[in-house]
Amino acid sequence: MKTENKILDLTFNFSLQVISLYKNLIQHNEYVISKQLLRSSTSIGANAEEANAAQT
Numbered sequence: 797m798k799t800e801n802k803i804l805d806l807t808f809n810f811s812l813q814v815i816s817l818y819k820n821l822i823q824h825n826e827y828v829i830s831k832q833l834l835r836s837s838t839s840i841g842a843n844a845e846e847a848n849a850a851q852t
Contacts, residue, residue: 804848807841814838 814837821830
């Protein structure tokens with residue numbers, strides 16, 4: 797039985813929002829900070845997925 801994991805849902809939605817922000821920053825020629833923001837925000841989701849897999 798698979799249960800809903802609120803943390804995974806929140807981190808996934810956060811990553812989607814940051815990807816939208818990243819696209820907006822790229823349009824305004826903000827390359828360095830946008831790439832770092834994208835990497836760090838998607839890393840949060842990856843770490844949450846990895847932690848979730850370790851529990852089972």
